[in-house]
């Protein structure tokens with residue numbers, strides 16, 4: 001089995017090659033290593049190899065693991081569905097970015113908690129571009145209005161959009177969904193809403209990150225391509 005170091009090198013090469021192919025200059029893509037289900041030692045190893053951003057999708061798991069890390073990291077990203085009763089615990093971990101604000105309800109709850117603590121928080125709005133019922137995210141048709149409403153919440157700063165593509169073995173099939181996220185971001189950017197800046201497009205996972213880069217992603221969330229397949233049974 002290849003090591004994390006080897007995987008990381010391969011991934012970085014693939015990112016570079018893709019950026020070159022589509023005429024994008026390097027350096028503007030942030031790689032978030034998705035460390036869910038992996039133990040603290042694995043995360044520390046990734047950090048020692050130069051990974052700077054880590055992502056988790058469950059508050060309880062993050063709360064258990066993040067404080068135990070030995071190596072420093074630049075940013076902790078929350079990428080999972082957020083429930084209101086987990087907000088305060090999440091905020092304790094000082095996420096650099098919450099990728100997964102998927103309803104006005106959770107946005108308002110977050111804003112309330114942040115207000116009590118005198119904090120502001122960078123967030124992305126998660127859009128369910130594929131319209132699959134199994135997936136979180138605001139519907140594409142409702143996203144714009146939700147962002148208008150979030151823009152009135154003083155403690156939240158919308159910094160872009162996130163989507164999960166189609167779970168397909170053919171990466172190309174997910175391209176239209178990435179395109180629709182980018183189009184939405186461009187539309188919203190043109191509206192100059194207060195507190196809203198379309199800086200990040202968080203799209204691209206292990207199976208489709210090259211297509212995502214071709215369609216303008218600058219925030220990749222990669223798990224299995226770095227750490228191997230996840231074992232949901234007996235991790236940590």
Ligand SMILES: *Cc1c(COP(=O)(O)O)cnc(C)c1O
Nearest residue numbers: 034057079205206221222223224
């Ligand atoms: C697990 C997860 C990822 C990483 O998935 P891989 O296919 O292993 O790269 C990315 N984004 C979200 C929201 C996830 O839950």
